[in-house]
Amino acid sequence: MVHSQLAFDLFGQEVPDLASYQWIVANVSAGKDSMAMLTELVVHATAAGVMDRIVVVHADLGEAEWEGTRELAAEHAAAYGLRFEVVARTGSGLIDRIEERGMFPSADNRWCTSDFKRGPVRRLFTALVRESEAAGHRGQVRILNVMGLRADESPARRKLLAFSHDGAWTCPCPECRRRRALAEGYKARGQKVPKHAKPGWGASNTRRHVDTWLPVHAWTTADVWSAVWASGLRVHPAYAAGMPRLSCMFCILASRSALVRSAQLNPGPAARLAAVEARIGHRFRLDVSMAEIVAEAAATPEPPKVACWQG
Known part of the structure; x- marks a missing residue:
């Protein structure tokens, strides 16, 4: 252990x-x-x-x-x-x-x-x-x-x-019951239920x-890396290859540089996503297409300096 x-x-x-x-x-x-x-x-x-x-x-x-x-x-x-x-x-x-x-x-x-x-x-x-x-x-x-x-x-x-x-609408705990009663009150008055009154889903x-x-x-x-190294657990090789996170290979929230690096490491899945993008006529993301990522990955001989992303 x-x-x-x-x-x-x-x-x-x-x-x-x-x-x-x-x-x-x-x-x-x-x-x-x-x-x-x-x-x-x-x-x-x-x-x-x-x-x-x-x-x-x-x-x-x-x-x-x-x-x-x-x-x-x-x-x-x-x-x-x-x-x-x-x-x-x-x-x-x-x-x-x-x-x-x-x-x-x-x-x-x-x-x-x-x-x-x-x-x-x-x-x-x-x-x-x-x-x-x-x-x-x-x-x-x-x-x-x-x-x-x-x-x-x-x-x-x-x-x-x-x-x-x-919490949820069907949860019987006191807090969910309180919120449910508040929500029903708003509904009875024909008012929009504010967030603080919703038990949630x-x-x-x-x-x-x-x-x-x-x-x-x-x-x-x-702090995270200190705990990881102290644990002795094996780390996924994607980190050593330059990825800042281990999410989907092509997370829609990832930075452009992370997407490019992932496309270099995973050319087959990147090409498949680009093909899907072309067939459905919907871009991977408004600011960047997967076809652009694939092209940039191929045109970048050295691994890019990868920025993390907001998720």
Whole structure:
């Protein structure tokens, strides 16, 4: 078993009561942030005596994913002796789905995240609830959903709370009931329901109570790499090749230089996306086409200086 020699104590963030949850679901991509998240989670789960409640989940993106990602995610879980599950969208893969929809995802319409990550992970929640009920649990099953999102990554992620309830209209918890009553009041008066009065469309329902925890939300990139190197876990080779993140090979939020570098490293998938782009008549992104990325990658003999991106 690998043990991190470095614990950041969450930079003053409070650790949730891990023992109050039946399941602790750690979302991993095999990238640096989820590696740091997993090492930090293991520190606190070990202290709380709940390592057996952790389920590591990887949302497999299929052909849109960097080669070896799924296997590396499994390796990271195995290093800590943790249960590992893979989830994926039922049906066509991401590239085929782009062609079916006739459009690429965008910053304003990130259907790739909901269809290929959030939805499949919620099906795992359902399966875990069934496991608890089969073992004799009665009442809502408490699940802590743990992710490696960081404030430094983007303005949108900076607004996230390190700990929050994943509320929903059908969740019976006091806060969701309060918001539901507020929302119904606005509706009865024929008024638009403001955001603060909406319970949300989260993963909680009558059978499960889901909270979200971001253990490394306040960490810098330097903090993350320090934890990664101290953990002894193997790092994906895409980083050594110049990529700042291990997302989709061609994330619609990536910087242009990151897209060019990925196209140099993954010429086949890049060419396929360019062909899809031509067939559906929809650009990869408003400011850049995949055809332009492929051409720039071919015309750039040396690896570009890669800028990170906002996600």
